[in-house]
Amino acid sequence: MNQPSPSQQHAPQSDSHIQQSALAQAQAPSSTSEGNASLSSVIFAITTAISPSQLNHQLKNFAPKDVREVILASLLPDGQDPLAVLDIQANTLGILYIISARMHTTGAPNLPPQYVEEFCRKFMPEQARFAPDRVTLLAKGIPLLAEAAGNLKLAIQPLFDLLSRYSPSLSHLTTIHPIFLKTCMSTRHFNAALPVLEHPIITIDTSVSDLHYNDNLVYHYAGGMVYTALKRWSEAQEFFEICTCSPGPAAAGIQLEALKKLVLVQLIHEGKVAIILSHICAPTNVNTRRHLPRKYVHPALPRLLKGSPYSLFVNAYPQQRAQLRAIIEGEQHLFANEKTLGLITQALDHAPRWSIRKLTATYLTLHLSDIGQAVGIESEDEVRALILSMIESSEISAQLSADGTVSFFDPPAKFEKADVDRVLAHAQEQGTLLAKLEKELARSKEYLTKAVKGKEETSWGGPVDEDIADRMVPTFSWAEEAGFA
Secondary structure, eight states: OOOOOOOOOBOOOOOOHHHHHHHHHHHSOOSSGGGGGSHHHHHHHHHHOSOHHHHHHHHHHSSOHHHHHHHHTSOOTTSOOGGGGSOTTTTHHHHHHHHHHHHHSTTOBOOOHHHHHHHHHHOOHHHHTTOHHHHHHHHHHHHHHHHHTTOGGGGHHHHHHHHHHHSSSTTEEOTHHHHHHHHHHHHTOGGGGHHHHTSOOOEEOTTTSOOOHHHHHHHHHHHHHHHHHTTOHHHHHHHHHHHHHOOOSSOOHHHHHHHHHHHHHHHHHHSSOOSOOTTTSOGGGHHHHHTSOOOOOOTHHHHHHTTSHHHHHHHHTTTOHHHHHHHHHHTHHHHHHTTOHHHHHHHHHHHHHHHHHHHHTTOSEEEHHHHHHHHTOOOHHHHHHHHHHHHHTTSSOEEEOTTSEEEEOOOOOOOOHHHHHHHHHHHHHHHHHHHHHHHHHHTOHHHHHHHHHHHHHHHHHOOOOHHHHHHHGGGGHHHHHGGGO
């Protein structure tokens, strides 16, 4: 297959003595031991390798790291670009080493973006998975290459192609995931991220990708930001919650940022904080908190948020609009610096709507003036416009009479066939997914060992009385409450 010939134009050379000597060695033909660490010998190894595993070992160890990277990033002794003599599909692993080195080596020959785009479309993932660290380098280098070309959005498509081909499925978390989402965020191409975000992460395999703890946090935080920008509050809440609630040895800074945005998204979407954070909610909200679902949050995170303007805002929401405005005015500089002013403003705009929805649970009829007094709006015309808007958007079921009386009533049940079909399809999809996860879990050596051990312990202790079993359940509550102490 004929590949496009990359440009042979050189970037300015590095001042590093190591890189200069390595370039000279790589480009000089030699039959001595030094010649074994030349680019010519590397290309020979790539084109004659028996297996990708053997080739990966050779490419990783043929020279010290600094020297190796410069050799891989250089040209052949006759000035020819090695990429012009290699085939993308037949030599995926070797090309991966070369282009990832060229992206990150000072003074390396220019790498045409068109070649990288073609590689991401055509490479063989089975070969690339032998070198997950080089795939990470490639993913990090693609935005750098696009920025050098003056247009970061050029990185979106090759990153998506790389992610789609390299991952066994889009539900396998890789180091490419957070890089792709951050690029979509930086370029404000939010919709471009949706084909990836629509696949929930269910598999983390460090043999496929050299993942670190922060990769999971960054991916879900960035996903939450994408959904927030698109005003898809439910999905944004889910992604921020995964980031916030991911357990780890210590609380990460990005988790605190996710927590701030999580509580604001929840106020906009649900009118209250729907995650148990006892250090955030005021003591007067104990009865409300008792009915909310428990979620693990690192104990340091609620402590850091307690007493902050965010917790003050949560506790005043939604009825105390004057106090909410005072908090925003007093802390506007902080919210602007932390990039939460937009969410704070949207939460304030939604506050009257949530106050009115609470009124519908208590009253059958109210006059516009009474509603305005309850929600902190002086103008009856403004209240009328708000009520009509909420009726039109089906937020409330009500009727506004000519004398300004609003009658509330329960919404009629509506079940569209398309909605039922969608719910059923989603349930079937989740059922299939759970069955797959159960099968994978059943093959887990660690799980089977624990299961057998647990069964032996139960057998030794004899049958467990149902009444005793019921009394044992609360003893596990410490595990749930520990995160909120």
